[in-house]
Amino acid sequence: MANVQLNTPVLIDGILNTNFFNGRVLAAEDLTALQTANAQQRRQLGRSIGDGVASGLEVTLGTDPTVTVLHVTAGLGLNRMGDAVALSTDVDLAITTTLQVQNATNGLFAACQPPQGMIATNLDCYILTISPASGLQGSAPMTSALSCGFASACASANVAEGVQFGLLPLGVPNTSNTTPLRSQALQLYATLAPQFITLAGLTGTAASNLEAQLAPSLSKFRNALAHLCFGTDVLAGFPANPFAATNGVSQFEEYGLLDALRDQGYLTDCAVPLALVYWTAAGVQFVDMWSVRRPVFPTAASELWSIFSGRRRIAEGLAMFLQFQEQIAWLGIQMGGLGSVNAQSWFTQLPPLGAIPIGAETGGSGAGAIGFLGNMTYRGPEFIEGASLQALMRSSFAYPPIDPATGEFIWVYTVRENIQALDNNLTTPLQAYIVFSNGHMPYKADARFDGSRWDYSNYALG
Numbered sequence: 001m002a003n004v005q006l007n008t009p010v011l012i013d014g015i016l017n018t019n020f021f022n023g024r025v026l027a028a029e030d031l032t033a034l035q036t037a038n039a040q041q042r043r044q045l046g047r048s049i050g051d052g053v054a055s056g057l058e059v060t061l062g063t064d065p066t067v068t069v070l071h072v073t074a075g076l077g078l079n080r081m082g083d084a085v086a087l088s089t090d091v092d093l094a095i096t097t098t099l100q101v102q103n104a105t106n107g108l109f110a111a112c113q114p115p116q117g118m119i120a121t122n123l124d125c126y127i128l129t130i131s132p133a134s135g136l137q138g139s140a141p142m143t144s145a146l147s148c149g150f151a152s153a154c155a156s157a158n159v160a161e162g163v164q165f166g167l168l169p170l171g172v173p174n175t176s177n178t179t180p181l182r183s184q185a186l187q188l189y190a191t192l193a194p195q196f197i198t199l200a201g202l203t204g205t206a207a208s209n210l211e212a213q214l215a216p217s218l219s220k221f222r223n224a225l226a227h228l229c230f231g232t233d234v235l236a237g238f239p240a241n242p243f244a245a246t247n248g249v250s251q252f253e254e255y256g257l258l259d260a261l262r263d264q265g266y267l268t269d270c271a272v273p274l275a276l277v278y279w280t281a282a283g284v285q286f287v288d289m290w291s292v293r294r295p296v297f298p299t300a301a302s303e304l305w306s307i308f309s310g311r312r313r314i315a316e317g318l319a320m321f322l323q324f325q326e327q328i329a330w331l332g333i334q335m336g337g338l339g340s341v342n343a344q345s346w347f348t349q350l351p352p353l354g355a356i357p358i359g360a361e362t363g364g365s366g367a368g369a370i371g372f373l374g375n376m377t378y379r380g381p382e383f384i385e386g387a388s389l390q391a392l393m394r395s396s397f398a399y400p401p402i403d404p405a406t407g408e409f410i411w412v413y414t415v416r417e418n419i420q421a422l423d424n425n426l427t428t429p430l431q432a433y434i435v436f437s438n439g440h441m442p443y444k445a446d447a448r449f450d451g452s453r454w455d456y457s458n459y460a461l462g
Contacts, residue, residue, distance in 0.1 A: 015040045046082025050298035051272065052315070053077045057087060059128060059275035061287045068095050068284060070128065072165075072274070078296055080269035083132045087163050095128075095167055095277070124193065124280050125170040125225060127261070127292055129271035133164040168266055170225070170257060170276065179233035181224060184348055188221040196280035218285060219331060219346040225276060226291035226323050227349045230316055231255030232401055238307065245304055253306045258292060286330065290323035317397025320351040328356065342374040343404040350404055352438040353396035357431050373412065373436070376404055380412030381434050382445035383456045389415055392437060392444055399438045409439035416456040 004010050018034040056075020062068075070093045077085040136156035178186075192214060199210050227233070234255035244251040254263070261267035273292035278285045295318065300310025307313055331346070332338050338357065343350055356372055384392070392413075402408055413435045422432055437444075 043082030046078050048298065049078060050296045051078050051080045052294040052296035053272065054296050057274055059287055059289055061284055062092060070095055077130060077272040079272050085130050085132050085163055085272050093165055124278060126277045126279060127168045127170050127273050128275045128277055129166040129168060129273050130163050131166060131270045133162050134159055166271060181228060181233040185224040185228060188217055188224060191217055192221060196282040199282040216345050220348050222286055222288055222327060224348040226288060229257050229291045230320055232349055249303045250306055253303055290319045290326055294319055314397045320401060321353060324351045324354050339371060342372055343376060344374050347404055350402040352399035352401055353393055355433050355435050357433050377407050377409045378412045381414040383416050384413045384444050386415050386417040388444050396437055396441060399441055402438055411437045411439060411443060413445060420456060
């Protein structure tokens with residue numbers, strides 16, 4: 001720690017900008033120093049904005065079953081160092097389980113190399129990441145002091161900025177202090193892994209029957225991994241001891257599997273997580289973006305109260321909602337509908353708010369919700385006005401997820417505009433749906449005079 005004085009510039013480790021003046025002899029090193037200073041200044045701005053995915057960079061599994069390809073759309077992200085990570089065009093990425101380290105000693109991002117080793121893991125799960133990369137392109141003539149102005153050689157003309165993809169194994173620590181959610185994930189993995197080895201050798205009806213048998217466990221495994229990445233199990237202890245801190249830093253500043261990978265040095269500050277990939281002997285079972293993907297958000301204002309003083313939990317609440325909706329859509333495709341899916345058998349955690357599509361044949365009455373909610377404790381479905389829907393969704397990001405196994409109470413709603421449209425014209429392609437929310441959230445279905453519709457309101461007998 002250096003001693004400094006008031007009203008005196010502190011220049012220790014400051015950015016060095018090239019000072020130009022008439023008569024100065026410039027060398028390549030001076031112009032390189034200027035580029036370096038500009039890059040450092042951009043990184044400062046980038047770090048103040050935050051890290052995450054700004055747009056695009058969506059990951060889906062390729063449609064060819066004979067090759068393992070991930071389709072990544074063009075987009076922009078920011079890593080924790082403040083570097084922009086820009087992919088200018090959609091790409092098809094062939095993935096392998098062997099970590100490939102590229103030599104990038106030349107260029108702008110030589111420091112952003114992937115880790116040199118693999119993580120010991122007992123799961124066939126990987127995190128797809130994207131990092132900045134650079135390389136030399138083109139050629140330009142080069143002269144020397146003795147060449148009389150004539151080119152005597154060539155050198156690289158440009159440094160091109162690009163990206164590189166990485167695949168990091170995601171492991172769930174199996175320790176004596178493991179949480180119930182981690183134990184559940186490990187148990188699900190132990191059940192699924194040998195079954196997928198068996199599935200790899202089956203075809204036809206036998207393969208279809210085993211896939212149907214494994215579907216609920218696979219769904220719960222996907223959901224459990226997502227919430228381990230969200231840190232749901234760790235954050236559950238925050239209300240009991242919010243003052244837990246070490247050296248002025250909250251013990252809840254870091255949580256979840258992504259932070260664990262960063263602490264181990266495998267997920268570097270150069271990398272932006274894009275998706276979680278579950279790759280088994282029978283092929284890729286799912287690609288889950290929102291378990292690890294986050295929108296851009298800045299660091300918290302306080303290290304002691306980081307949960308309240310930053311936007312991380314709000315960003316994760318949004319990611320939790322989107323992960324659930326992505327998984328529900330996936331299940332609808334895999335199972336040919338959600339008729340056989342119920343929360344307690346197919347999910348380990350539910351988001352604080354979710355939207356479930358139900359069959360239009362129910363007339364939008366919400367009867368389709370009963371199958372999904374099963375034996376859970378809930379009230380409804382009750383009518384809410386569409387004017388309340390966005391506010392309800394946004395406020396849910398600050399609430400904890402729902403454990404369907406505990407009997408925790410939840411609210412269930414139908415949206416008046418959706419039901420009214422279905423009642424008025426059932427031939428129009430329109431998706432009926434219900435919305436469930438954490439029971440600790442304020443009740444939103446109270447009828448209001450001149451604010452609710454007579455035929456689409458909730459009544460109480462006095």
